[in-house]
Amino acid sequence: MDRRYTEDELIAKLFAPLAGPAALGLMDDAALLPPCVNPMVATVDALVAGVHFFPEDPADSIAKKALRANLSDLAAKGAEPIGFLLALALPPDWTNQWLEAFAAGLAEDCKAFGCPLLGGDTVATPGPLTLSITALGEAAQGSFVGRSGARPGDALYVSGTIGDAALGLRLRRDAALRAGLSPKARDYLLERYLLPRPRLALAPLLRTSASAAMDVSDGLVGDLAKLARASRVAARVTTRDIPLSEAAREAIAIDPTLFELALTGGDDYEILFCARGNASEIERLASAASAPCVMIGEIIAGDGETIFLDAQENIMKFNRLSFSHF
């Protein structure tokens, strides 16, 4: 079509297909959710073009990143997705094609993660594209996994690999590094920045085994400090045990200072959690759930301190602890 969609058209054509029954066809003032016998969890994330993603990123990956950042929070709480609400502020130059790709990406993830659209609001902005997603999830009775339950003696685990997204972001801005990497490593890191992988597959294991958990979104070092403060404990990490992808290792081999970036950069969307019991059994269960985790340290007595030991067992110092979009 030659003209842009009206608000009614974009709701009917692009967003209604993503909606669950609770959304009432996106035709009412509010979604109507059935009673929830279990506790519900709710989380919100806002993303701004030029701040949280590049305006030129593919529209479908922008949509997916926004949803997945929220799903990662649900996963970290051991919750299963119920659905989400989307607030979308479109800049003056939006096109039907862009919005179709955005909705198509969102539709793929709604289906892949079992998380339908519950409601939304689309508005115009003279500024950059801005979107905010509120995700709702269902926790199992009595098994919400907070940040404050870590106790001395717990082992500390992290899922997936750390630092890939931060290195991917660096690659976007550092042509020399980009040129120095193998095409495979380059593409892998760039993709990891674009598309988080929310670890919903870990939610059942967290519900049964974790004393505390959080999603790593602002950098492992700073986020572990948050968990330690919330639990009023300290944490000791053996950095050689922190899982790194082959691509991250390749980048760090070129520039060893990137190791610190990997540990303090944001956008990992992996799960950091604490648990008692047999570590190899927990690692086995995580692998069986297709969400590999490894033990990287332990919780000790303290009040928010974090200790990161390098390969020589020396305490590492970081120039900054975490990444902030604020």
Add this chain to the structure above:
Amino acid sequence: MDRRYTEDELIAKLFAPLAGPAALGLMDDAALLPPCVNPMVATVDALVAGVHFFPEDPADSIAKKALRANLSDLAAKGAEPIGFLLALALPPDWTNQWLEAFAAGLAEDCKAFGCPLLGGDTVATPGPLTLSITALGEAAQGSFVGRSGARPGDALYVSGTIGDAALGLRLRRDAALRAGLSPKARDYLLERYLLPRPRLALAPLLRTSASAAMDVSDGLVGDLAKLARASRVAARVTTRDIPLSEAAREAIAIDPTLFELALTGGDDYEILFCARGNASEIERLASAASAPCVMIGEIIAGDGETIFLDAQENIMKFNRLSFSHF
């Protein structure tokens, strides 16, 4: 203080005091809501400076307007507030003083409407101030008031007075009109634009008596058409019965074309609803709840048509049906 708040500081000092127990001190990845034996309703609204409000509006009224727009949706569904999540994108020139006033306004409304903060995300934007609120509410079992239940023979009611906010917005931009009004009328209309009055007091009456309801946020004429379409009925309104404030009457006396603006402008945040039964009894119950309502017409057979009759019982034509921020 001379420097601006860090993200941790503004959470701890400004937003944590607004948080309910479910927010876990705003220190976790997500809020944890207790099980809800009743159905839950969820709604989201986004507001952009320069689009939905004036950037120079008082910070406390910006906060209140954003929350109240959502509370109005809950009220229209016959729901009681549970709480809300806030996504706040701050422009480069934000100040501590502005944010303190914003949080103070929000705190007043959290208390006044029994709607605590459940979670939030604060980010930086190079663009205008943008905020998005997702409100959650509890509907009574079996008494959710949708838009689709209106039936021929129902009477049509509206709460409060119509058009005040649209006239207040016009006043902001029309110095001649502003000068022509009495100070009292001018101040009243300006205040009605700044501060919606969500009709939560009507929720119990809607639950027991309404066949359909919605909040009037984009103009009475266009919103009634939405309700009629959702219910697959038609509606006939006697425009002389539409409640107008003294201030609105004063403005319309100066410029009779403003009557159309009153009926098609946005931001009323009043409740439009349909009900059977004794009209004077419904109006009495609404007054007793301090949310006066009047009957303005009736639902008839049809498929989305709306008929507005003027004082001479002629069918009115409107240049546009409703106001859109999109």
